[in-house]
Amino acid sequence: MIALDALGPGGAYRTRNRLPVTDVAGTPLAELSLVPLLYILRTMPALRRARPLPVDARRSALADAGELFARGEVDGMTVADYRHTVSRMSGTPMPVVRAAVDQIAQFAAGAHDRGLQSARPVGAGQDWRDQRTRQGAAVWIRRGEVFAVHAAGNHPAVHSGWLEALAAGYRVAVRPSRREPLTPYRLVSALRACGFGDDQVVLLPTGHDTADDILRRADLGMVYGGQDVIDKYADVPSVLPNGPGRSKILITADSDWRDHVDLLVDSVSAQGGTACVNTTAVFVEGDPAPVAAAIAERLATIPGLPPEDEKAVLPVYPVATAKGIESYLLARTSGATAHLGGDGVVEELGSGGAVLRPAVFELADPHAAQARIELGFPCVWVAPWTRAAGIAPLRDTLVLTAVTTDESLLDDLLAEPSIRNLYIGDHPTYWMAPGVPHDGYLGEFLMRSKGVIRD
Template identity: 65%
Template sequence: MISLDALGPNGNFRTRNRLTVTDVAGTPVAELSLVPKVFVTRAMSALRRATTLPVRERLAALARAADVFVNANIAGLSFADYEHAVSRVSGVPLSVVRSATAAIVAAAEQARFSAFQARPTGAVDDWRDERTTLGSAVWTRRGDVFAVHAAGNHPGPHGLWLEALALGYRVAVRPSRREPLTPHRLITALRSAGFGDDQVVLLPTDHDAADEILRAADLGMVYGGDDVVGKYATNPNVLPQGPGRSKILLTRDVDWRDHLDTIVDSVSHEGGVACINATAVFVDGDPAPLAAAIAERLAAIPTLPPQDPKAVLPVAPVESARAVANYLAAQAKSTLTVLGDVVDELGDGSAALRPAVHLLDRPDAPQAGVELPFPCVWVAPWTPRAGLAPLRNTLVLTAVTGDHALVDALLDEPTISNVYVGDHPTYWLRPGVPHDRYLGEFLMRTKTLIRS
């Protein structure tokens, strides 16, 4: 059993109240210490009293943490053992876990570059800059303490909150009960690299105390479904990270056959679990041949346990997989199933979630907005007359088109976060470009300063 202590402002803390973390087959893997609300309150107060490290020290510490994260033995696990455990616990394919952990390492190493990409060109980040003698905007924090309610469906999002550390925030992370291994390892590495115990903390806790983490912070970020987004939508101090509902649009001037690889990869590349996986594909023309071609490709993906290096599909406990399949069946009643049979049991109490393809008969069908944590795609017809309405509320929209006026309209649409024009998969991302706007846009503000 892996022991995952809470990481408080006075060091590791092992509680009597512990949660058993199991793998997808139900086998116990780890024990996670759950802290009470009073511990959370005291930890958040300690973060508020702490002093931020100077910028050079914290950026150097982030770079050292990347090395510790990969090379140290943490909680009794080597890096390879940790990645294997994450795959077994979360059900995310091992290849996806490896890609995500590499992205976390890159985020730590390049924190200076990524975090400061959001700074306005007219601002400086240090009041001592010579430009302030004539008057200049200075980029400053909106607060001192940042709270994160972490995601558990994919390790990758843990690379994002490292930018808050780079910008000088003290950070409190409430890990997901589904996959607490990544934040525990990352925060342990950060502390080993030079961040004090009162600079970054791990606070596993129940829902009541989780609200206390956000209440006691200056700003927060939460991951979850539509219910989470709705809960915090009107709170200006909380940044919700919800479903992506990423989409692909192919207009009449292109041949979808030339882009089938990109379409299929966009649906399945991350195991279908990420918000940047394509949920819906719209085509100006008959969508049936495209749906059939997507289904043929996806049907060839093998069913394998998540820790197999060749695994592509996510795995879940059988009961959870059946619940997902039942929900999909209820949502898809008025659609044509092109590829189904979602649950494929592995014989150990777990099941792979196999791809699903459904054909819609109109662009505004509500099913196109249903996002599920496996390769599940809705293929629908679209015409210019349908306009932007079916394409709204999208994290990433890949538009394979030569219509420049349409591209202008997509960029002007406020509910579409990112637009990829041409043969680019929806999962494309690199350090320095915003995932869902720059985090620095939320964390920072500008002040005017003139000095003698």
């Protein structure tokens, strides 16, 4: 059993209230210490009292921690053991875990220069000592001192995001997901081993009854979850909610969809279909049936394998969870034509757990409600699109890949505020890179400009 202790300002803390964490077959893997409210009430002021590390020290410590996280031994666990354990714990395919580990290291190394600084206004300096302040200039400063994160457990790479807050000098409190707390435990431990003090970054596993107390006692926070989470925090300006991506692909009549089947299949199935940047709806100007059939033909060949297998592609869940997702899906397919998954998507494994196999459904109407359904496996809705429908069906989208040569349409898509990222041409919806905004720059939320003039 792996002991996943809370990591507070006084070091590791093992509580009497511990939550068993199992693998996808139900086998216990770890015990997660759940901290009480009193511990939170003591920890958050300690973060506020701490002084941030100097900029150069933060930059160096982040890069070193990313390398240690991805290559070294942390708290007695090698990276090979970590990858295997987190794959069994979360059901995330091993190749996805490997890529996520490398991504976290890459983002840690670039959190300050390529991440945070990409958001800084060109007219703002980083410090009052900037020579421009002698004539009067803006200086980019933090909006607060303490940043809290309610982390997700669907993909290890979600933990690359909050590293920018550390780069900015915030002291950070991370509440891990109960589904997969090992990644944030390892990352916080690596950060502490590489120069961040125990009062700079903490891990606070909690019950649901005390989770919001962490957010309330921070200056700013970031949360992950479903639409219910988005709705809960929509009117809370100090909290940045991250919810369903509902990422989409549009192919207009001036492009031959047959040239882009690889793009469609890859965007749906990469990363196990678990990420907010995976494609959940494809809109076609023309007949959607052959497009749906082509996607289904390719996705049907993906094998069902245990998550730790080096050739695994599909996510694995506990059997009861997988069947619950299947029931939810099948209850919402009325009026849709099944090309794949119409009889069910659960494939039980002999080693325990169940693979969620891909699903492809054809819709008759671009405005059909099903096109907004996002599930944690490769599930895609293929719908017709017309010029009369316009951009309305494409709204509320984290990433839209538009395969079109219509520049007027592209202008409209770029101007639409609810389409947060626009990829033009043959670019998968899951593409990301340091320095390129994901859902805007996090720095836009963390920082603000202050006018400064000095002698």
